[in-house]
Amino acid sequence: MNARPHKQSMSELKLRRLTEHNQRLREDLARPRVRVSEASARYRLFGDQWAKAKILMLLQRRDAIAR
Numbered sequence: 001m002n003a004r005p006h007k008q009s010m011s012e013l014k015l016r017r018l019t020e021h022n023q024r025l026r027e028d029l030a031r032p033r034v035r036v037s038e039a040s041a042r043y044r045l046f047g048d049q050w051a052k053a054k055i056l057m058l059l060q061r062r063d064a065i066a067r
Helices: 010-030 036-066
Strands: none
Touching: none
């Protein structure tokens, strides 16, 4: 008897790869999306908040040095 495990044919391997790839694409498609306008608004809000925090930090540092 032959002790080797059953080797998959090239067509079976190709089918498996395509099936796995198709599954990943379906998962990507099911992922929730954000509209560009909403993402832009969030990005701008983040930038504004970051800038305010940075300015506050710099002012506090300036005040600490001035003391």
